[in-house]
């Protein structure tokens with residue numbers, strides 16, 4: 737399965753990176769990066785009305801290359817100008833063609849809280865995310881047991897980072913809730929067969945406690961999709977491909993927000 741592939745490749749990558757910076761050194765680097773307000777990601781999502789998380793990604797396992805032209809800094813700036821509440825940056829290198837450097841550079845040039853979009857399989861990656869300038873990390877229920885989720889959320893809390901805990905079905909939502917997630921992203925994409933059902937996040941919203949921030953993720957293409965998600969009472973949307981394929985990203989975002 738693709739998730740196992742991504743997780744195995746993350747484990748290998750981290751094992752190599754630990755040879756350059758030990759866990760203790762990475763903790764020091766994390767501690768010394770104090771550019772972000774604690775829990776900025778969560779605070780940005782607790783606004784009135786639907787919040788928008790816009791994603792910077794060049795490729796994905798389901799779509800391969802999405803765009804050859806990838807001026808990631810300009811893209812992040814355009815999102816900010818278009819009114820993004822938060823920005824998600826892919827750092828996974830093998831299938832998404834992301835890089836840690838994209839996140840580090842973007843964090844120096846935009847004020848919006850940043851999500852490090854990667855396949856967290858080791859607490860080391862959470863310290864690394866903070867060192868790179870992220871305000872949030874992704875924790876995927878399909879990859880992490882409830883106890884591990886709980887432990888990683890605690891690491892995030894101690895660093896002032898937000899944890900976006902991603903679920904695809906009712907069982908995974910129950911695990912996220914039990915682990916104490918304050919932000920749950922419901923993925924509309926089935927990562928086993930890549931099918932997308934935009935109704936998934938709408939249907940599953942009722943299993944998420946009211947005080948937990950709920951994000952609808954993946955496959956969002958139109959203002960009509962967004963209206964359905966807003967009407968179901970979700971707090972935020974995460975949009976990647978639709979914006980990455982738009983020539984004028986600021987205009988596309990404004991249109992999706994219903995501002996045009």
Ligand SMILES: O=C(O)c1ccccc1NCC(=O)[C@H](O)[C@H](O)COP(=O)(O)O
Pocket residue numbers: 738739791793796797798799923925927930953954955956974975976977978
């Ligand atoms: O998108 C994929 O192909 C994919 C495959 C395996 C694991 C994760 C994957 N996507 C990550 C995401 O969560 C999306 O990038 C994000 O939700 C935005 O989705 P979209 O708007 O459809 O680009």
